[in-house]
Amino acid sequence: MNDYANIWLHRLKWTYLLLVVLTLMTPVIYVMYISFNANGFGANEYVFTMEWYGLIFSDELLIGALRWTLMLAVVVTVVTVPMALLAAKYYKAADNKLFPVFLLLAPLFVPPDILGSALLVFFKNLNFAFIWFGDQMRTSLFDSWFRLSFLTATIGLIIYTIPYSFVVILITMGRYRPEQTEAARACGANGWRAFWDIEFPQIRAGVFSACSFTVILVFNEYTRTSLLKGGFDTFTTVLISQMLNTGMSEQSYAMSALVSFIAIAVIGSIILATMLRAETLSRVARAKAEPVMS
């Protein structure tokens, strides 16, 4: 706030900001609140308990779904983020930027139901084609390549998450000066070494943010996953299935709250660490900036 700003306008801005955050977080806080109620959702009486958290790990359905979700998240992140990084590097170097950015962001503009159904039909036909090809070759080697499975869900999620990762990495890359890569090359580093020693440390925050974002997106995604997953369940498909059929179990509330706690703790720690580091660096810079007598 500068010296001439209106104090009430300043307070109004902060109130607005807090209201936005509260609106966004209230449903999550409500789920956390229910997760500690011994009588579950909708009960007249609220009795605090930690029991549901203890029961999470005995709920085979939830733990199995969580395991599949984590596996999907890891595989999708490992594939998506390097692909997005390469795409961002290509984009930065490209003369015509409109075409690559259109290609990369196009999946964002296709509604999830349509993209999921399109991929479902595509994989089914691809599966038939592979089976036919195997039959011609008199082998069953190609029979299950594109049957709905972990692979098809992974491909669907990669298509879904790449645009987000690309944008997140590109934002961090925007501040990177290509002269530094050239300077590294002039110092004798080959292309990979220049990237690893000079560029990567400066875009690392973007790459890690893209990883976190991809994991969250995989946890969050329902439509494409449910259409392409084959014979296993993810955390979201279990929760939505429960809500549509019997209502969420108390363990599910506890699991949702636990995942939210972990996500908030991780993101909060990153923000806190970044702020503390910035403060330390600025203190060191101020100390060093004292004139050196020579």
Next chain:
Amino acid sequence: MTDQKAPAVDVRNLSKHYGDFVALRDVNVTIAAGEYFVLLGPSGGGKTTLLRTIGGFHKPTTGEILLNGQSVGHLPPDKRPTTMVFQAYALFPHMTVTQNVGYGLKVAGLPKDEIAEKVDYALEQVGLSQFTHRKPHELSGGQQQRVQLARAIVLDRDILLLDEPLAALDAQLRKDMCLELKHLQEKVGITFIHVTHNQEEAMTVADRIALIANGNLIECGNARDIYRAPDKAFTASFVGENNMLRGKVSEANGTSVIVDVAGSKLTVDKRGLSVRDGQEVDLSIRSECVALDPVNGTNTPADGVSIVGSFHESVYLGLTTSHMVRLPDETEMVSRVIADSDDSLPAAGAPVRLSWKPSDIRLHVD
């Protein structure tokens, strides 16, 4: 194997095209080992393209580059005997000064103690021994450029390329750094190729200067010749403060020609150039070689080394004063003198005579 007698850089028939745009056109230049060579020219003329092509950051469209006698067209920047200092933003911001300077040595796989020793020596050379643990953002612009220099010279490469290394610095710092660069080059003895659009910077550091404009190498020579005796009209118009006059040859016999300029007949040394009667030519005279006198009854008549015009105005520039004179054809000429007294200035519009020594005016036919 490196040819010890070969020039440090030999550029042969080099052209560089970007689609329809021609950045360099059939450039030929040879730079001797240990020479401080400056590529001078206006922005967008192609000098940085030439430098970056020598450094391996651009591939030539046609032509060849030989470094120490070896063709290097197929080699990337890290495999060439060159290193480079950039205009700005090229220090690694996440590394300290020591780490920046030692980076190339680390890449080369040298032992840590040897790296430390070489880095200390390089930082001493550029006067930054007390800033070793600072990050680039904790240094001034001049200090950052010194770190770049140290990072380049520590590698002991044969050729150092400098791409407008002083352009981001203020005027005084640029002057100081110019001299430092020159002294550093004399100390380390390697070939420096320095790109700049600033002629004062070029004159301060260069053994030889190549003038580049519109993708062409216009002229190449030692700094004094480029300034005092430019061969091409473009060189005269770009380097120094030259009066450029356009005229028509009225007589071209023997060793001199007579050129009609704004109603006066000027005598100019032919310099062995081929000219014919009626040909349009350019003449150049450095403004500091032009004397200004009021026209009165005692003035000698037209003598081939003077021209009459009307006084326009004077501009005080500190060390010098520039007197502007309009010729009858509206061409403006400048007489620059080391004086700051305006007591005896003619009135605006008064007739004046501008004169010079016969050897100060030059003929250009390009």
